[in-house]
Amino acid sequence: MVQERGSRSNQTGDPRVSQSEFNILAPTAILGYGFPESSFQKGIARHPDLIAVDAGSTDPGPYYLGSGKSFTDRSMVKRDLRFMLRAGIQQQIPVIIGTAGGCGAEPHLHWCRDIIREIAVEEQLSFKLGLIYADVTKVVVGSALAAGRIQGLDFVPDLTPSVIAESTRIVAQMGVEPIMTALDSGCQVVLAGRCYDPAVFAARPIQLGFDPGLAVHLGKILECAAIASVPGSGSDCVLGTLDNNSFVLESLNDQRQFTIESTAAHTLYEKSDPFHLPGPGGTLNLENTTYTQLPGGRTQVSGSRFEPSDRYTVKLEGVHRTGYRSISIAGIRDPVLIRQIDTVLSRVHTYVNGIIRDQHIAGQAFFHVYGKNGVMGEMEPTPDLVSHELCLVTEVLAGTEKEAETVCSLIRSTLLHYGYEGRIATAGNLAFPFSPSDISMGAAYAFSIYHLMEIDDQRLFRLEILNL
């Protein structure tokens, strides 16, 4: 496990020293997912040149960007950050965090900034913090659209001025450049808004002259930390070592290793093409990438290339509010009802639609029928209903919270006492696991912008420096 090549220089803000090797400590797949302290300390003992973590994802859905809330837990984020900041500041290792607060818009950035401030006070740490905003105004997106500088992605509905006008919040994924600017400005800790996941790992080594193809590919793997090792984990630490021709991945937990297969297969994960991975300003080309197994559960990677694009594009992510959501959860065990569940739900739906039309309520209802096709909906290939019990989740979306509650309550009460054909259980059709039976879920959102926007420079991403 011991590597004893080239000595490094650890001073932050150092001149472009010719450095033969660059070590990156990736503590966890998403800030707040945690990591064993022993793995982290083992990484710190290797004197990394950078501690970096990605904090975001669109996977948890549009709610978090729309509401400005984090999908990770505050106390866990603070726990992870405390280890990273303490080690980083005390040992003069730059700390870079991408997609603050999960979605990287201003409220998420400020949420994470406040946590960093608390830690700085509690641990008596003093440092220069760079905040990089990734919010994009509707005016900027509207002008780009009018100028023909917006490109759609596959299966994403076209962007129109009204989609932009209705959006709640829009962010752009920054590349490595704004992070380099923050580092150049002497920031010891960089907290970036929405960020291309590998950028937090790749910015510093690219700035020092390492190959961008290798740096971005390494970042692509480190952003998931130990997920690409075997056995995989989203909450364990990894050390990535970059040199002039290759990079090496190494687990900081003896129970995991990087194999050729686990490392190569990682580029399949969550992408549609494992050989060409587009990002801000260019594409990572892995057609000629080679993988070599090294002793000690390490894998060496070389041959990855970064191909700059003619026009620099960033990916925009935006959401709009679709209404307010109320849900009700109930079980169904009666076989007579289960046999005709589709008919009954359809009749209840029609009946309720008539009432809400009369009441001038604009609401939509959806039934998630678990035990039938609750998970796959229309794509479910299993033709027959075979379950002896069903879970019915009634979902209502309406213009206001009150209206959503009204419609949800109406469906629940109608269904509870609905007199279907052949009914012999005349006391009630639903088994509610909870009282209250209905839950208000607040505002609901949908992704409406997922487009590429051409930019001429990096002014979109504003840097703010705080001295803590």
Added chain:
Amino acid sequence: MKNNPEKKKTRLPEVARVIRSKNAGPFELTFDIIFRDKASYSEFRRRDVLSRETISSLFRIPGGDIHSIVYFDLVNAIKFTIRRAVPSGCPGDSDIYGAQQHAPLLTLEW
């Protein structure tokens, strides 16, 4: 290659060690199948078991909703990507992460 003299059918879970689905962004679902060994992967690929027609019928989707099918020889894997009928989190969606849409692949046999 000639290990099925009696034409006994092979079912995908017998030869694949990973069969999974996940969002590739909010508007696409991507599926990965990683085989246990080169032989079964090569056979699967040679016979074009997972054609566009097969994906269409397994998932009851029109051919136009299939974005791509990509083979990755180095790790004995095939990946295909389809349009999400309901984008992640849009009204009526039932799998925000898209992580439970793989089950029809478990029934695939040849």
